[in-house]
Amino acid sequence: MEATPDTTIRPLPAKKIAASRLSRWRWFKDAGARTMLGATAVIICLLIVVITAALTARSWPILSAYPLAELLTGQVWQPMRGLFGFAPFIAGSVAVTLVAMAFAVVPAVFSGMYLAEYTSSRTRSALKPLIDLLVGIPSVVYGLWGVLFIVPLVRDHIGPLSDRTLGQFFPFFARTNPSGYGLLAAGFVLAVMVFPLIVAVTEEVLRSIPREMRETLLALGATRWETTRCIMRRAALSGTLAAIVLGFSRAFGETLAVMMLIGNTPRIPSSLFDAAYSLPALIANNYGEIMSVPLYESALMGAALLLLIVVLGFNVMARLVIMRLTKRS
Amino acid sequence: MQPLSIRKLNVWYGKQQALKDITVDIPYHQITAIIGPSGCGKSTLLKSFNRLLDLNEQVRINGQILFDGENIYAPGVDVTDIRTRIGLLAQKPFPLPMSIYDNVAYGPRIHGLANGNLSQIVTAQLQAVGLWDEVKERLKDPATGLSGGQQQRLCLARTLAVQPEVLLCDESTASLDPISARGIEELLRGFKDKYTLVLVTHDIDQARRLADYVIFMWLGELVEHGPARRFFEQPQQELTQAYLAREIG
Ligand SMILES: Nc1ncnc2c1ncn2[C@@H]1O[C@H](COP(=O)(O)OP(=O)(O)OP(=O)(O)O)[C@@H](O)[C@H]1O
Ligand SMILES: [Mg+2]
DSSP states (O other), rough: OOOOOOOOOOOOHHHHHOHHHHHHHHHHHHHHHHHHHHHHHHHHHHHHHHHHHHHHHHHHHHHHHHHHHHHHHOEEEGGGTTTEEEEHHHHHHHHHHHHHHHHHHHHHHHHIIIIIIIIIIHHHHHHHHHHHHHSSSSSHHHHHHHIIIHHHIIIIHHHHHHHGGGTOOOGGGGGOOOOOOSHHHHHHHHHHHHHHHHHHHHHHHHTOHHHHHHHHHTTTTOOOOHHHHHHHHSSSSHHHHHHHHHHHHHHHHHHHHHHSSOOOOSOOOOTTTOOOOOHHHHHHHHHHHSTTTTTHHHHHHHHHHHHHHHHHHHHHHHHHHHHHHHHHO | OOOOOOOOEEETTTTTTEEEEEEEEEEEESEEEOOSSTSHHHHHHHHHTTTTTSSTEEEEEEEEEEEEEEESSSTTOOOHHHHHHEEEOSOOOOSSSSSSHHHHHHHHHHTTEEEEEEHHHHHHHHHTOHHHHHTTTTTTTTTTSHHHHHHHHHHHHHHHHHSEEEEESSSSSSSSSSHHHHHHHHHHHHTTTTTTEEOOOHHHHHHHOOOOOOOETTTTTTEEEEEHHHHHSSSOSSHHHHHTSSOOO
């Protein structure tokens, strides 16, 4: 029989550890730091689990009272009569988010490309804090700006103009609502809100591409634009997609600014000028009122759960992609 | 005729001067080796030839480099044209994140050199670097799957596919195993009748094996330059003699 090598780990003799006070103190600090940092991570994970569990528990009454398909596709929201259709809110949220993305994605990706590939480091270091600032502005400020400037603009100029031109051919551009509050105003302001986020992440993704790639392409005689295009297509595509998804989930979850601008009308929108209602606005507007109506609170909890699942799902997806990218480079 | 003439070239990284008053001519269709100890400015000099140095924002350059009699640092010069005509093979092979085929095809594509026979160009270049037989079955596979030596030959094919007149190599064999390194050396030696070659190396023996002309640098200054035979057999400067005898460096 072969002799198996002795692989058991023997503890160091106790005397040796005691001999070095310093190393023991350092060991203690190291272990302490590890425990603390680990605990924080665990707490954050627990928090998500706890919130999800609580929301599930509280929305259980409505989930067990109606089939899920009926809740998700039901078009009427009349809690007093026991009608809980989420479809108008889901449609409203999706629609306003899509409008926002339609406005934001292309300019934001191009701005990110410009920042990463075209500017000098001095311009970049001047512009980046500005972008971070934009990310940090409270949403109520954006909402107020929308109410004061965008809504009147839509009401008095864009609405009539669109109605006279495109609206004649496509119902999607018909001015169905003279107030100015609706998908367009909310979507536009939302676009302004997610724009800096997408710019920042796109820039970060492009910056993480190895310098050699840029040098290789330029050394082959590629122009700036050809270089940027190749980097974008071959190395930064999934990262940019992640940036867009991140913007999407941010827009989908935005509450206050949308609530101030969308018109809060629970109807599936069919025109850019329709007033609609979003999931977060539904919760924020109604929670705490007429809670005596049976299943009302549970229905709002269900809406919150839905929102959480969508936003969390999108976020996790985007982060995973970004993580994989940064690990590779 | 001299394809590249360097005239009083000074380069600074921020406040630190990396090249001091370099004046030298690079001979046509020969192999020129730039040698010298680490940090003496070899890479800086080489990158100044195809204006890749400009990418670094800290860099300040004055002096002239004449390429076909025109100063490549003159205002209004088309930098992409310079970089197309003066190709660079980097120290570490960097395959672009695309297929083997596309790596070679990229240059001809953007420069519109293909004229419908792109795959012929790719085949010819891969054959020229002796890679064809190894990769002909997997042209569509990602280039990152190749070995280091294969990658460097692919990078060489990619550079040549643009049809440069001058080929710059910055220690292009340093990161390779000895056999792959010799392979690249043999290729470069064979390219002499088609291209003007400039190699940076800190390997004196490699310079002896390959060079027709040698430029010796020390702390950003050009100490001595001349035809290889004279340079190695009768170095004029004491510094050169000491360096060749490996007493310093
Ligand atoms: N990006 C940079 N920023 C600042 N200083 C630099 C930079 N690159 C090079 N230098 C400096 O310029 C000098 C010359 O560098 P260079 O890379 O040209 O040397 P080298 O001869 O190629 O050395 P090696 O053989 O190690 O590659 C060095 O002193 C170096 O510190
Ligand atoms: Mg170097």
